[in-house]
Structures are given as C-alpha cells and as structure tokens.
C-alpha cells in the first residue's frame with residue numbers, strides 16, 4: 001500500500017492540497033542562476049531577464065512557491081500576478097502521478113474571462129474556487145491548450161495566460177515561480193492593474209517601481225555600450241519602449257502640487273499600499289489624516305481609486321501626498337531620456353511640471 005491509500009481510504013469526504021508553501025532551501029538553491037544550472041538563466045527566478053533582479057532586495061516579492069497536490073484535487077483558474085510569466089516544474093510524485101494543465105493564451109484571456117464570468121466563475125481573483133470540467137470547456141469561445149505534466153516536465157506560460165490544473169493520481173510535489181520580463185511590464189501596468197483595482201485583488205508585485213528601476217538599469221547599460229560604440233538598435237528600442245511606459249505612468253501619478261510635497265519619512269523597506277484596492281503606491285496617493293485604516297494609520301488611497309470616487313469615511317478631506325520625491329523620480333526619468341536623446345542625436349525630451 002502507498003502513502004496515498006492512508007490519505008484517501010475510508011469515509012473520505014474531502015481531499016486537501018497545499019498551495020503557496022515556502023520551498024525547501026535545497027530547491028531554492030537549485031533555482032539560483034549559476035554557471036552549471038540545469039535550466040538556462042533566462043528561465044530562472046532572478047535570472048538575467050527577470051526584472052525582479054533590478055528591484056532593491058527589500059522590494060522584491062516572494063515569487064517561488066511549492067505545491068503538494070493529491071490525485072483528484074485541482075487548482076482553480078489563475079493568472080500569475082501583474083503580467084508575469086508562469087513556470088511550473090513537477091519535481092516528484094508517488095505512484096505514476098501527473099498533472100493536467102488547461103491553459104488559455106494571452107490573446108484569448110479577456111474573451112475567455114467574460115465567458116467564464118457569464119457562467120458564474122472568475123479567473124482574476126487569486127482565490128477562485130471552481131474547476132471547469134471538459135464538458136463545459138468544450139463550449140469555450142477560444143482554444144484551450146491541454147497538456148499532461150509528468151515528473152521533470154517544466155511548463156512555461158506567457159504573460160496573462162490563465163490556467164487551471166488537475167492532479168491526476170499520486171501525490172504531486174511541484175515548484176512554481178513567476179518572472180517579470182520587460183514585456184510583462186506593459187501587460188501588468190496597462191491591462192492587469194486596472195482589473196485588480198476594479199476587483200480589489202492585491203498587486204503584491206511592485207510593478208511601477210520595477211518599471212523605474214528596470215528602465216534606469218537598461219538605460220545605464222545602453223549608455224555604457226554607446227560609449228564603446230557597441231549597442232544594438234534592439235537595446236535602444238527596449239529603453240525607448242520602457243521610457244514611453246514610464247512617461248504614461250508618471251502622467252497618471254501626477255497631481256497638482258505633487259512636485260512640491262515634502263519628502264515622506266518612510267523607513268527603508270517600508271512601503272504603502274492602497275487601503276481600498278491594495279495596489280502598491282508608487283509616488284502619489286491621497287491621504288486623510290482624520291480617518292484611520294484597519295492598521296490605525298491615516299487612510300491612504302491610490303490615485304485611481306480616488307479618481308473613481310472612492311474615498312474615506314469623512315469624504316472630501318483627502319489631500320495628495322507622496323511616498324517618494326516626485327521631482328527625484330522626474331530627475332531619474334530625465335536622465336534616461338537624455339541617454340536616448342544623445343544616441344538619437346535629437347533634442348532631449350525633458351519632462352517638467354508644465
């Protein structure tokens with residue numbers, strides 16, 4: 001008899017599976033990018049194409065988790081946070097176990113989400129509950145990719161891909177991680193964060209701060225390469241695209257007077273999230289010092305919540321505030337633009353309050 005028999009025999013009325021477990025040290029060690037890594041660095045957490053590596057250590061989220069699933073259990077529909085790529089490796093199983101993944105691709109995900117919503121199921125919540133059986137999925141308005149994952153198989157999914165997983169036999173132990181590539185940033189900022197704001201799903205990743213740090217990193221690399229006359233047009237294009245996105249973010253962060261607000265006194269490693277939608281506050285937010293949040297701090301709302309009419313209890317006492325100097329971020333942005341301007345040989349676009 002196997003461990004599975006003990007866990008499943010007699011009067012069983014439910015089967016449990018464990019999600020979001022901190023992985024064993026040895027597994028985390030195995031995932032660290034090094035010269036003799038089994039997986040290429042481009043697929044590893046904090047590998048060379050993971051934007052998390054450009055965030056200060058205290059600002060990085062937990063992106064590697066373990067899952068233990070018993071046969072006949074499932075994970076409901078899920079999209080990894082903020083436009084990140086999904087990686088799932090089946091490390092071990094007892095007794096011929098495997099997992100089936102049902103995947104909806106990046107382009108179809110919004111249509112699929114609306115269709116599922118019409119059936120009373122959601123994919124955007126991070127605590128979905130239902131499994132959609134094949135008999136229902138066959139009527140889906142788009143392709144569903146189904147793959148069986150056996151021990152040693154790594155499944156990689158693009159940004160915004162939605163998936164549900166079914167554990168088939170055995171006890172399956174897997175390790176999963178998310179990575180933010182440069183392409184994740186526009187998906188996260190333009191498409192995912194507005195959904196989270198609407199439904200109140202916590203951002204958990206610090207997407208806009210990551211955009212700032214990644215853009216600064218690539219611009220600095222570009223500046224060095226340009227000096228040695230060895231940059232490529234693709235490297236320039238990456239910085240230009242990121243800068244365009246950063247400009248869009250900064251315009252949305254702007255509130256009258258925000259540039260002159262006093263520097264906040266947040267301690268190193270501290271960060272602020274919106275009390276309504278749990279988004280990460282990048283620069284500007286709206287604060288009421290009269291009303292208190294559940295943690296007994298002044299109520300803080302992100303710009304998007306405030307603009308959509310969400311407010312504190314006393315209403316109309318909210319004032320703009322910043323978590324970091326707006327002018328400081330603007331100076332960083334202008335340095336990046338100067339690198340691009342120098343290479344392009346055109347006039348440098350400087351962003352100021354006017």
Ligand SMILES: [Zn+2]
Nearest residue numbers: 274277302305
């Ligand atoms: Zn908010």
Ligand SMILES: [Zn+2]
Nearest residue numbers: 288291312314
């Ligand atoms: Zn108030």
